[in-house]
Amino acid sequence: FAPWTDPDQKPIIEFRNVTKSFGDFTAIHDLSLNIYEREFFALLGPSGCGKTTMMRMLAGFETATSGDIYLSGKDIGHVPPNQRPVNMMFQSYALFPHLSVWDNIAFGLRRESKDKAFIGDRVEEMLRLTRLTKFAKRKPHQISGGQRQRVALARSLAKAPKLLLLDEPLGALDRKLREQTQFELMDIQEKTGTTFVIVTHDQEEAMTVASRIAVMDEGNLVQVATPAEIYEAPNSVYVADFIGDVNIIEGRATQPGTKTGIAWAEGQPPILATPAKSVEAGQSVHFAIRPEKVTIDVERPDRPNTFRGKVIDIAYLGNISTYHVELAGGQMIKAQMVNARRLANRHITWEDEVWVGFTDTAGVVLEE
Numbered sequence: 001f002a003p004w005t006d007p008d009q010k011p012i013i014e015f016r017n018v019t020k021s022f023g024d025f026t027a028i029h030d031l032s033l034n035i036y037e038r039e040f041f042a043l044l045g046p047s048g049c050g051k052t053t054m055m056r057m058l059a060g061f062e063t064a065t066s067g068d069i070y071l072s073g074k075d076i077g078h079v080p081p082n083q084r085p086v087n088m089m090f091q092s093y094a095l096f097p098h099l100s101v102w103d104n105i106a107f108g109l110r111r112e113s114k115d116k117a118f119i120g121d122r123v124e125e126m127l128r129l130t131r132l133t134k135f136a137k138r139k140p141h142q143i144s145g146g147q148r149q150r151v152a153l154a155r156s157l158a159k160a161p162k163l164l165l166l167d168e169p170l171g172a173l174d175r176k177l178r179e180q181t182q183f184e185l186m187d188i189q190e191k192t193g194t195t196f197v198i199v200t201h202d203q204e205e206a207m208t209v210a211s212r213i214a215v216m217d218e219g220n221l222v223q224v225a226t227p228a229e230i231y232e233a234p235n236s237v238y239v240a241d242f243i244g245d246v247n248i249i250e251g252r253a254t255q256p257g258t259k260t261g262i263a264w265a266e267g268q269p270p271i272l273a274t275p276a277k278s279v280e281a282g283q284s285v286h287f288a289i290r291p292e293k294v295t296i297d298v299e300r301p302d303r304p305n306t307f308r309g310k311v312i313d314i315a316y317l318g319n320i321s322t323y324h325v326e327l328a329g330g331q332m333i334k335a336q337m338v339n340a341r342r343l344a345n346r347h348i349t350w351e352d353e354v355w356v357g358f359t360d361t362a363g364v365v366l367e368e
């Protein structure tokens with residue numbers, strides 16, 4: 001994976017040491033973050049971690065208790081919502097039921113008293129962008145949920161905001177439509193060049209659409225990185241566990257430096273690993289490894305990091321199978337295999353004694 005570096009990009013948003021408290025509860029703690037022009041940025045985290053509060057401060061519905069928020073280099077702390085080049089699309093869409101699709105999209109432009117020809121052109125352009133031209137005359141109740149979502153998007157983009165905030169925009173759609181709409185969102189974001197900031201608690205959604213993800217925990221940023229970086233090199237057990245499936249094995253570093261062993265069970269060879277940061281001998285660590293990086297074999301493979309285990313459970317999921325294997329000391333580990341490629345392993349079954357393995361760079365060593 002490539003770490004996120006693009007020297008040409010300018011920050012559109014800068015949070016500078018922002019704290020937000022509600023009474024004596026602090027929802028956001030001294031948070032600093034840059035979001036760059038044309039990014040599709042995702043705020044991701046469990047319920048209550050402060051995602052919506054961040055969005056509401058960007059939109060101007062909340063003011064920071066301390067710290068500053070800059071938009072295109074200007075402090076927007078005291079700029080009211082309607083004077084910010086920012087639009088927010090809510091999960092409920094809030095379309096006007098008595099207005100046609102066309103009039104819903106034109107609504108904001110009319111309120112700004114733009115001239116008729118301008119409004120007409122702009123609405124037509126938005127209809128084309130969101131593939132709604134043939135539904136222009138219908139009312140919201142005469143179109144599907146996915147189409148309503150696109151009307152809301154067209155309406156939010158009609159005024160050409162610099163920044164569009166999307167709060168769980170696909171929450172109301174079923175899984176298939178959600179996936180399709182994610183690709184549409186990405187396409188529209190790219191075509192318009194608008195910076196999108198999306199709030200979601202769905203890690204797959206964030207991974208799919210975003211150029212970068214900020215993982216939040218109780219009002220703090222834990223990691224801000226590309227989807228691949230977050231998946232391949234999570235900086236904490238919290239992130240590793242929140243994004244995708246992961247095995248976490250607790251142990252102690254056996255030697256200092258950036259090549260270490262991890263003692264994890266009595267009488268077992270240590271796990272050989274390459275920590276991103278140098279560790280101290282004796283330090284307690286967590287070893288995190290994705291199930292798809294773990295292999296299982298009947299014959300002992302000739303390489304380090306090979307451990308004896310017993311198959312406890314196999315979940316066949318069509319495209320992949322997940323093997324739950326018990327290692328020494330009751331340590332469980334999950335191994336995932338693509339069925340189409342690993343037909344050779346199909347004969348492995350419950351209770352089989354197997355060899356579990358991984359390379360010394362397949363996992364990450366985490367301090368907490």
Ligand code: ATP
Nearest residue numbers: 022025027045046047048049050051052053054201
């Ligand atoms: P969800 O995914 O459930 O929407 P979230 O990450 O968006 O959660 P926020 O809505 O930002 O979370 O809320 C963060 C914290 O701040 C929560 O603990 C919430 O209860 C608290 N909070 C938010 N708004 C207020 C308010 N107006 N008064 C008091 N507490 C608030």
